[in-house]
Amino acid sequence: MATLSLSGIRKSFGQTEVLHGIELDVADGEMIVVVGASGCGKSTLLRIVAGLETPTSGTVRIDGRDVTKLEPADRDIAMVFQNYALYPHMSVFENMAYGLRIRGLPMVEIRKRVAEAAEMLEIGPLLERKPRQLSGGQRQRVAMGRAIVREPKLFLFDEPLSNLDAKLRVQMRAEIRRLQKRLGVTSLFVTHDQVEAMTLGDRLVVMHKGRAAQVASPMEVWGVPADTYVAGFIGSPAMNFLSATLVQGGGGAQLKAGPALPFADGPRPGEDGTKLVIGIRPEHVQHLPDGAGALPLAVDLVEPLGSETVIHGRLPGEEVLVARLPLAAGAIGEVLPVGLPPASWHVFSAEGARLPARATAPA
Secondary structure: OOEEEEEEEEEEEHHHHEEEEEEEEOOOOOOOEOOOOOOOOOHHHHHHOOOOOOEEEEEEEEOEOOOOOOOHOOOOEEEOOOOOOOOOOHHHHHHHHHHHHHHOOOOOHHHHHHHHHHHOOHHHHHOOOOHHOOOOOHHHHHHHHHHHHHHOEEEEEEOOOOOOOOOHHHHHHHHHHHHHHHOOOEEEEEOOOOHHHHHOEEEEEEHHHHHHEEEEEEEHHHHHEEEEEHHHHHHOOOOOEEEEEEEEHHHHHEEEEEEEEOOOOOOOOOOOEEEEEEEOOHHEEOOOOOOOOOEEEEEEEEEEEOOOOEEEEEEEEEEEEEEEEEEOOOOOOEEEEEEEOHHHOOEEEOEEEEEOOOOOOOO
C-alpha cells in the first residue's frame, strides 16, 4: 500500500487562511479520521491530499513521492464522496468499471475486479441496476466498490455516511472498518460525527480553526484531551467545564460551585489564586443519595434513556452541569446531591490548555 506525509500544509483563500501548517504522517495501512466542526478546514485538507486544491505552501508525499503539484489522476488515489457521485445513466457494473476502462485495462481484468468487489460488498445481484433503483445504503456500497476496484494506494472518504439514516450509518460504519482492515489500504476519512471518528480511526486528527488541535488514538483523545476544545468536542453528552482557582500550593482546586478539593493525581504548577477550568465527563458525575460531601444540583431537564438517565441542571453559582447516571434518578425542580470525584477531573488553564500534573509539590 502506501504512506502519506503532510508537511507544513497551509491554505489561504484570498486574505483568509483556512489551514495553518498541518503536519501529519500516516503509516502504511493506517486509518486516520479527520474530525471537527463545520468550517474547521477538514474537507479542504482532504481536497489538498486528493489534488483538488493546491496548498498555499507545504508538501504532500505519498509513499515518499512529492505529489503536491500532480493532478488527481496521477496520485493513485480513490475517493468516496458524500453524494456518492454515481453516473445516473450507467448501471452499477458500468459505474464500477468506468475508471478501469479509462485506464485501458482489458475487459477480462475489469470483470474480475468488479465481480470480486461486488461479492465483497454483497451487491452482486445489483450490477445491472441503475443508481435510481438503489437505496442510499446500496448506492454507498457501489461508490465504495468503484474505489476498491481501482486498487489504489490511498483511500479518501469525504463524509460518506452523512446522507444515511442512523441505523444504516452504524451498519455501514462497521462495514467500512472491516473492509479497510481486510484490504489494508491506507485511508483518510473526514467526518463531523464524533462517534464515527471514535469507532473508525486508528488515530484521530481533531481539527479546530484550521489547526490540528490533537493527533492521537481515539481513547487517548477521549481520556487525555489536549485542550478544552478537544475535551468538549469528543464525548456525548459533552464534558462539563467548571470554574475554579488553584489552592493549597498547587495541590487542589477551589470550585466556584463548592468546596476546595485536592487533585487526585498530584499538584499543578502555578500560584494560589490562578484561574483554572475543571472538566468532568457526565458519566463520571456521581449520585450521592446520603448527601455526604455532595453538591446540590438543581434539576432543569431529565432525559430517561432506559438503561441510564441524563440529568441537566445547575450547581451553586449557576454553573451548568450534565450528569449521566446509571439508573433513573431526579425530577425537574428537584435538588439532586451529586459528587465530582477528583480522580475523574481534567485540569485546564483559563486559556484552555491541559495542565500536566507535577511529580512533587513545589518546595
